[in-house]
Amino acid sequence: MSHGPEPTLSGLVLLLLGEKQSGKSSAGNAILSRRAFHQKTSRSCRESSSVFGLQVTVVDTPGWSSPSTTPRKVSREICRSLTLCHQGPHAILLVLPACSSFRPEELGAMEAQIRQLETSIWQQAIVLFTHGDQLGGLSIQEHIRQQGGSLQWLLERCGNRYQVMSSHSAQSQAQVMELFQKIQRMVEVPKHPRGVGYRPQILLNQHVSIRQEIHVEMDRSPEYRQQITSTDPPIIRGFVSARAGWNPSLSLILLGRRKSGKSSAGNMILNREQFQTGIKTTSCSAGRAEISGRSVTVVDTPGWSLFGLANAEQVRMGILHSPSLCPAGSRRTFLLVIPVDSFKEKDRKAIETNVAVLGDEVWRSTVVLFTYGDELKGSTVEKYIEKKGKPLLWVLERCGSRYHVCDTKTNNEAQVNQLLELVERL
Template sequence: MALCQPELHAILLVVSTLSQFSQDKWETMEAHLRLLETTIWQRAMILFTHGDKLGHLPIETHIKSQGRMLQWLLERCGNRYHVMSSQDTASGRQVQVMVQKIEKMVEANMRPTEMQQRMYTLLREELRRNTERGWQGGREDADMAVMHDGIPKQVWLASRTTVLPRGFLAEPPAMRAGLGLILLGRRRSGKSLAGNLILDREAFHMGTKTVQCAVANGNMSRWTMTVVDTPGWSMFGMAQPEQVKLEIGLSPSLCPPGSKMAFILAIPVDSFKERDRRAVEKYVSVLGDGVWRSTVVLFTYGGELRGRSIEQYIEKTGEPLHWVLDRCGYRHLVFNQYTTDKTEVIQLLEIVEQMYG
């Protein structure tokens, strides 16, 4: 990494066409990729070597014959790949085409954030129109492939339920995919603070009102993460309910295909009454009845417990909080805002992994 000056532009994952890309090979590759400690997938491209050994077999046919493991890797790389022949006579042209693909990828990664926000704005407008049409619980999918420059086009829009990205349930057994963490909660619940603690940097602005979903990526230990911070709801007219529900409904489409997705419900350790429970039910239900199977309650501002255990707090708070915890199988964790210890973050990520066996 230090030899790439002034910065790293591309990561070429070299895969030979002469052998099967197996689970063992992926685990070996993953172990080495973790050493980079940087955002990988938006800069990654698969470089197939020994392309001439395929004969007249198209590379697409070869990829299909390799099975889900290689296809999953391609999805993580935004379907970017290049085929390199072993024949010297073709080397010059091959390198030229490869460099052109890399330049296109770099250009896409350098696009202003405003351009990506415009894309998400279009999705929001489409979702709003669908809601206004009053579709009744149906699921509409815009089944589009991922663009080769890395910008996702694969989006599922629905009025009352949200369809998870393709590959979410089709991940090969025992493979450790990236994690998609969606932060939910009322205003000033500590969602942005929790997101920054998870990513170990100031990825989300604190102290300002979140009106649209914000997305940030990061790596920690063996995990590659995408974190989505959603607008918080308010029971006192400080947030527009329909806008908040629209953004929450959009949030799963902002996670990469193949992610192990989890909804992190931030609840500060202060009072939690029946009106808070009703608000949680109202806004979380936008994501469908099955959302609770993938939800973890994250008690924020844990430093305010002041010596009490979280169990004591739960019992004192009473039935409204028990209702929420019961819905998500009593999966919960406490984040202390005063600590820089990463133990809590690791425990949260392990809970998410355990939800998927």
């Protein structure tokens, strides 16, 4: 299935999570007003459509079963779904069929999968009740009351946000409109520079987009753009950047084998000793700095090993977790760190295996970062690439021939700025 166009910052990114046969895919189809997803989802996938004048991206995921019987590949795909939300999801829709009971067993299975995401989701979570038409004459409030403590606990964690969707297409459009309005109310909005709380509205019934609302406000107040920071919601920052050419913050995720110079490269970029060097990196960590007017976050990840010296499962789960450490709305790029030394077919295979957990689309936002550039000893990196032949050329072709060379032994601001300029051109 095609993943569709890249999600834009001028719309909504929604992530669907839920158990098997909960109606996730059908809900995604209703939101996008087309048959974008098929039943029996086995891999996380992304589709987009224009809905009510907004560009809406929905990421569907495989459904889980009980914790003891959910295959590990399903859990991996659920973790990978975060990498498909390139600007970070504006809302995470926890899908529950309204016609089924929600007992402690179902809550436990949900919690088990959410824990593996290793990031807090509750401020962005909305419970989406599917098959609402099967409630009969029962109101959703009465259904919630009858279900008891497990469902009420879940709703409290989600700030009592929920939406009902039925299986009838005649009702679904109005229900999707209600869902979008609830998402917009959930999104935090920055304060207007004049001191008045400014909340652009999604006037769906009049087909007026948020972008138009913000453009009007920016025309009135040119200094408004200066008030937007990396902590503001991506749905706001995206509209401002589209209007004024303002650059969003950058997130750089370091990938590579052990002793490739990942941590040293991260320290070089941030211009401080953020990451420990000389020891094995076993978990993800992040650091942030202002670099030449840019807000830059660097995420270090566990390195894989060609000789079995690293826990392969720990490495891959770390790679899957890494995007969740990036600020929502930042422009995310993967830096594939390759030291200037030997590079053979086994190196290529290790890269292919470990990067594959992020999905094929990751290559479109990946740059090769050659470390230990001093080892070139006056030669050019192009000659090094030619000498290493097909294995290295395969990697570079997957990355669109994007690469940069750095010398981590020298604190050269120019080489960092050149790298960031390359990232910004992606």
